[in-house]
Amino acid sequence: MTDSNPTNVPSNKTLVFDVSGLSCASCVGRVQRALDGSDLILGARVNLATQTAVVDVSDANHSSMIEELIVGAGYAASLRVEGEMTSPSPDQGGAYRSAFLWAALLAAPVFILEMGGHLFPSFHHIIGRSLGHDNSRVIQFVLTFLVLAGPGRGFFRSGIPALFKGAPEMNSLVCLGTSAAFAYSTVATFAPQWLPAGSDNVYFESAAVIVVLILLGRWLEARAKGQAGAAIMRLVNLQPAVARIEVDGVISEIATRAILPDDMLHIRPGERFPVDGALTRGTGYADESMLTGEPMPVEKGPGDTVSAGTLNGTSALVMRATRVGRDTAIARIVKLVEEAQATRLPIENLVDRIIRVFVPAVLALALSAGLAWLFFGPDPVLSHALVATVSVLIIACPCAMGLAVPVTIMVASGRGAELGILLRKGDALQRLEHIRTFCFDKTGTLTAGRPELVGLSTATGFERDTVLRLMAGAELNSEHLLAGAIMRAAQDRGIEPGLNLDMESLPGAGLRALVDGRRVLIGTEALMKSEGIDLSDLYAPARDFTGEAQSVVYVAVDKKAAAVGAIADQLRPDSYEAVKSLKSDGMRVVMITGDAKPAAMAMARLLGIEEVYAETLPGDKSAVVKTLRQDGPVAFIGDGINDAPALAQADVGIAMAGGNDVATEAGDVILANGDPMSVVTARKLSYATMRNIRQNLAWAFGYNILLIPVAMGALYPFTGQVLSPALAAGAMALSSVLVVSNALRLRRVGTGYSASGKSASRYVSARDLATEAKVGV
Structure with a gap:
């Protein structure tokens, strides 16, 4: 590579690389160690579920060198364009599906020719009279070779180099297992005299079916992982690909990615807003549930903000683009979810330590099982040794261990976003x-953060409407939250603000103004006392307001106490x-x-x-x-x-x-x-996620602890049976699928909890109190 910075990304930031070929936790460990060993990298997180490497760098100009580290570890990598919203496919297993179908088509005759006679003895004689058993074995050899060289070549392409590098992984175990079965069967077919008498059995069907079942498992796993990323996919796909732009009075279509800030866009009824912006013409409702979870449409008018991906109702609207590309709300949500999915939990440190020695340990156990059968097993010892060795190699599954945590985080993060x-x-x-x-x-957390004037008690000699007119005039040009509450209260009663000739803000205390020729003072009790205002007539209503979860504000007109107002924020x-x-x-x-x-x-x-x-x-x-x-x-x-x-x-x-x-x-x-x-929902999601992770880890480790001894032949003294390599392959494929499927159950967390406010009728809210008090406003 010659371009060290193809995307011209700035320094000191986080880069995301899409890594292809990660098939198990051992693969993740190899890439992780390659990245951790570089002085260019401040930190790295390799994720099996998302097939990514998130790298913190001190100088992003060396992105191509980081990519070479990943390639040097044996995996293809490409730098993800910053700000680009990638849309994961709901079926990421297209390649595995095709490979599985071809492998199944080629392996089916092999399985029938070899196992048919075991299931139906008469079939064995039919093969002998028609094809001949020697020809049957040659046919099985050819078809199995095609399975291994065709659909199964991916295992060898990744597994063999890993073996030579001294870092075996899951593909290496599959390679060793299928190669041993195929090589032994080839010798039994073409040079049976090289084998001890009675040991010239063939296991072509095991080699072929192993590939078929593992490809099936990876296809199902890829489909499930695609479903795990469905939340991000749905968010990305909500943003329309094209929009209608107005330039010099002419409306035309434009790609959403080409929209620039301040572009004027026309939105038809039922269309989604392409970028973030502000409405300039038209009024209507927007469905923002995809961002907020709130099912009720939100009323929008000129000046109101709208977000990319949200749905316009039944009105034709015109908006001005304000935030585009990676700056839109939906793009930032996707970025947050992807960053969360790439996070490593502390619990993964234990998994990493185990996985680091797992594959070498499996190789040692497979070799030990083979030797034990050779020296202590019954005849034919060579056949039994081969079956035990291949079964151990195939049944061991670091895939499930590597997926147990990241796939759960992937689903939980997506569900959280929804x-x-x-x-x-x-x-x-x-x-x-x-x-x-x-x-x-x-304020702003338990309450809405929008105070309202919910009560107004006047002193003797002052009328409510007059005081409210003076208050509205005084607050007319104020930016304080109280100003909005007073203006809304006046508007609700049809009162026009008084003429404000002079206004002075008193930070932390209130304000003074000249309204309709009268001097108005609005603020705290301390402000009134400092101005020498006697508030004795207003203390009783002030205490009542305070007791109802309402704050108070005092009003004086021409140096006389005029009123006390009650300000309440709504729950x-x-x-x-x-x-x-x-x-x-x-x-x-x-x-x-x-x-x-x-x-x-x-x-x-x-x-x-x-x-x-x-x-x-x-x-x-x-x-x-x-x-x-x-x-x-x-x-x-x-x-x-x-x-x-x-x-x-x-x-x-x-x-x-x-x-x-x-x-x-x-x-x-x-x-x-x-x-x-x-x-509450976040807490439930946390509990469900951690429980799911523990279940996955218990299954992943328990599976291997229980079944590896079975594959070695631990049950033979009691049952007289050994585990078939084909059954071992099926169990191995199923283990990863079960881990991912268990994680997918998190997509149901939170059902029954929404922001709809459906529970509001079960209690007396501050809004209810405010409504009762507002009679006097």
Whole structure:
């Protein structure tokens, strides 16, 4: 290779290589050791399930040298183009399927000719009278040779070089087993005099059927792995290939990948948005369930954002592209899932240590079995020795060991994405299993983060509508969250804001303004006292508001106390159910908020949270989490912005995000749907994933521990039977298929939990309280 950087990627980053030819855990180990031995590489993670190598490099300009390391280990590799969304095929086993069918077609006559006589004695005599037994063996030789040289040549192409390099892998075991059976049978066919009397049996059917069954297993395994990656595939395929662009008033079609920021795009009813953008014309509804898990369409109008892959409803819309290519929400979700799938869990370290010695140990056991049968077995000893040796070589299966963890992570990450649970770090699933304390931020996490003016009590001599008009005028040009609440309250009552001639913001306290010729002061109790305002008439309603999980704001007009307003944030639909579910499972639930203590305590009582840390600054939240960790692992759930220190301090940081905010770097887990119930679902996914991994590992190791001795002949003294190499091949193929199939069960995790808010009717929400209080607004 001459071009050291074909994609001109910048330095200091992570490169992803697609690696072909990885067939078992030993293959993964060879590539891993080749990469780990290079000074150019800071870290590498080779994944059998995804057939990738994720490499952290100090200088990405050496990408071709890294590729050569993988090729030098015996595998083909290609650098994946950064930002390109690859669409895995639902059936990745096309090549295995074709090879299996050809092998089955050629092996069927071999099996019939050899085994037919064992099943039906009369068939043996028919062959003798028609073809002749010598001709039958020649036919079996030819057909078996075609099986090994044709569909089975892949085993030899990978296995033989690995043997010569002193790093045997699964293909090497298949090569040795089939070659031994074929070579012995060839001698028995063409030079039987070289063998002891009574030992000239042929095992062509074993060599042929072994190839057929292993190819069948790999085809089924590839299909299952394709299903494991179906979540990513569905996300990638949601983005349309073409879009309709408007240039100088002319509308034409353009490839989605050619869209640039600020392009004007026309979206027909029922079409999917091709890129992220903002609507400029038209109103309608968008189905964003593929991003957020929320089944209800979201109303969209001019200025609202839309995301690539989401579905337009029944309206014709015009949008301006803002984020394209790898910057779209859907592309970043795919990237997050792929990174999670490439993560290595701590539990894999044990697997690696075992696999490193597994294949050499199998070779030693196969040789030992053969020698034992030669010296201590009954006649014909050579035949028994061959059968035992081949069976041990074939039945041993590092494939299942290598797939046990990565294929489970692959399915779990994809399922998480479908549920709106994005794993920035795959090992978060393992850490989340041990969490016993869940700490929630309040605003924007348990609540929607959109305060509303839900009550307004006026002092003697002031009318509500007049005060509300003055408040709306004062807040007209303010960017504070309170301003929006007051403006919406005025709009709901049809009140026009007063004329604002002057406005001064008072950070952390409130504001003062001149509205309709009157001096208006809006803010905290401390601000009012500093201005000499007597609030004695308003303390009673203020206490009532605070007791109902509402914060208060005071209003003064012309140096006189005019009103006290109640501000309430709305609970997210499933906050109560999320807290209830965690507590019912024995979890400790804590609220950590910067809100005032009375309002925080009232909200906590509504949710059933007994432990509350109120009036905490971002740095204080981190300190609280650090203290709580002394009692065990802690998860912190926050909005991912000002909660970043606490998210980083926690054992598992869970960041709440909107559908377009999927690339936040604040947490280990990102809840794209912003639903607190997803915390419960993420915990269930963690438990199910780790249980699935343990089941897979138990099967993979247990399979070999139990069946390798059987293949060696451990049952012969009791049953008088030895394990056929063909049955060994079938068991080996089945073991990998079972591991992948077990992992696929994770696609059902989370069924019954959604962001639909269906549980909201089971409790009294803050929205209900706000609605009752709003009568007085």
